[in-house]
Amino acid sequence: MLETFVAPADDASGEESWTRREILQQPATLRATQAMLMATRDAIDAFVAPLLAQRDLRIMLCGAGTSAFIGECLAPWLTATLGRPVEAVATTDIVGAPHLWLDAARPTLMVSFGRSGSSPESITAVDLADARLASVHHLVITCNAEGALSKRTATNVHVVQLPEATHDRAFAMTSSFSAMMLAALSIFTGIDTMDERVEAIGESVAAIIAEADGTAATLAARDFERVVYLGSGVFQGLAREAALKLLELTDGAIPTAFDSALGFRHGPKTIVTPRTLVVVFVSNDPLTRLYDLDIIAELRADGNAAAVLAITTQDDAGESLRVAGAAGFVDADLLFPYIVPAQLFGLHCSLRLGRTPDRPNASGTVNRVVQGVRIHALAA
CATH class of the missing domain: 3.40.50.10490 (Glucose-6-phosphate isomerase like protein; domain 1)
Structure with a gap:
């Protein structure tokens, strides 16, 4: 148990x-x-x-x-x-x-x-x-x-x-x-x-672990006050998970947000400050990728964010973490290597803030298996 x-x-x-x-x-x-x-x-x-x-x-x-x-x-x-x-x-x-x-x-x-x-x-x-x-x-x-x-x-x-x-x-x-x-x-x-695909997926995850660990530690040391994750298609759900990982591991000390590349312009973009990190999961789908690259270029041209980091498989996104050997992956297979940098970043931010990653919520108000839920009977 x-x-x-x-x-x-x-x-x-x-x-x-x-x-x-x-x-x-x-x-x-x-x-x-x-x-x-x-x-x-x-x-x-x-x-x-x-x-x-x-x-x-x-x-x-x-x-x-x-x-x-x-x-x-x-x-x-x-x-x-x-x-x-x-x-x-x-x-x-x-x-x-x-x-x-x-x-x-x-x-x-x-x-x-x-x-x-x-x-x-x-x-x-x-x-x-x-x-x-x-x-x-x-x-x-x-x-x-x-x-x-x-x-x-x-x-x-x-x-x-x-x-x-x-x-x-x-x-x-x-x-x-x-x-x-x-x-x-x-x-x-x-x-x-x-x-037929799992070996290549496993290799890509191993490669990004080796690549991303140092980058995650360096980014954590910059003490961003906010972090935003953006993703299109399957990566919008991944952006939500990435945002939650950071929130959990820092015990809420670093506010997070998530959105799609196109949706971000419609109001949520106002969250960006000079101490905000924006991370974009870049699709391998040719059309979707163009929209991801557009928001990256726009955010960098705005000059409001502290950093804009692309998680990508190719070399056309500027400052980025690249998943080597995955340019031919379908987006569903990229879910597995792409989440790793977010997990490692959450870990390093937790340590940077003096938290205990395995038990970041010192107050005990948030638990590994949720507690305090009352299940109410349905009305007849």
Whole structure:
């Protein structure tokens, strides 16, 4: 169980923190996750394939916090890939207003992401779907074999149990985020197909870890007062996750924001000050990339931001962190190396501010597995 683990104390470089270990282990955990999927693909396909044969099937990608942002990253890509709507709906939204999100008339596949698989909203969202939907199936993707969701044994449930190493001990989700995202991407785009891509993805993650660690430390030392992450398409969800990582690991000391490259001009751009860092995740899609490069050029020409950093695969974005060898990647595969610089930056900012990365919230008001949620009964 989680409570039996005691995270090592941080030293000045963060070398001993679970947070750092779990960021650095992602090449290995991504490969281990795909290997597990290959070993169990017959059972997964037997559950998923008949559901996907239903053309009116509603697919919902569900989770809370970082787990919800997995859905936000993948929903646009899977919608295009599967040729049918795939929706990202946070469990916190479902629990708060089930009448708005659960459609009893439509057969539904609810994909539940959960590092612990025991958050109150995750459990309640599944219970609500079972109670309110005439036809619902649950694909649970979880890192914790002892979690409540992993214990579900009903005939309408299939649990994908990820390798134990993905069950992050630290407060902030890092390798659990990337592993659950890879699992869903693999399942819905073809486990065999992903098996041909995962080695290159793992290599790209390893390469950006080596490249980004020093850059992240240097940026953290500049003591930015605000940080903005921008991304288009699948990267808007990633920008939201990147912003949350910094907020979590600094215990809210550095305010963050996220947006799309085009949306940022419509008001949110006013957040930029001379002590603001703006990070842009640059798409490999030729058209989308042009809009990403436009906002980078505009922000630099404005001269208002302290720094504008591109996370990219090519050499046409000026000051940047480049993911070598990934110029041919589809954007969905870039999600995995692109999140690493944001994770490392959050870690180094946490250390710079004197926080303990594995337990950044010293007051105890924010917890690794959410607490204090009261589940209210539905009105009759």
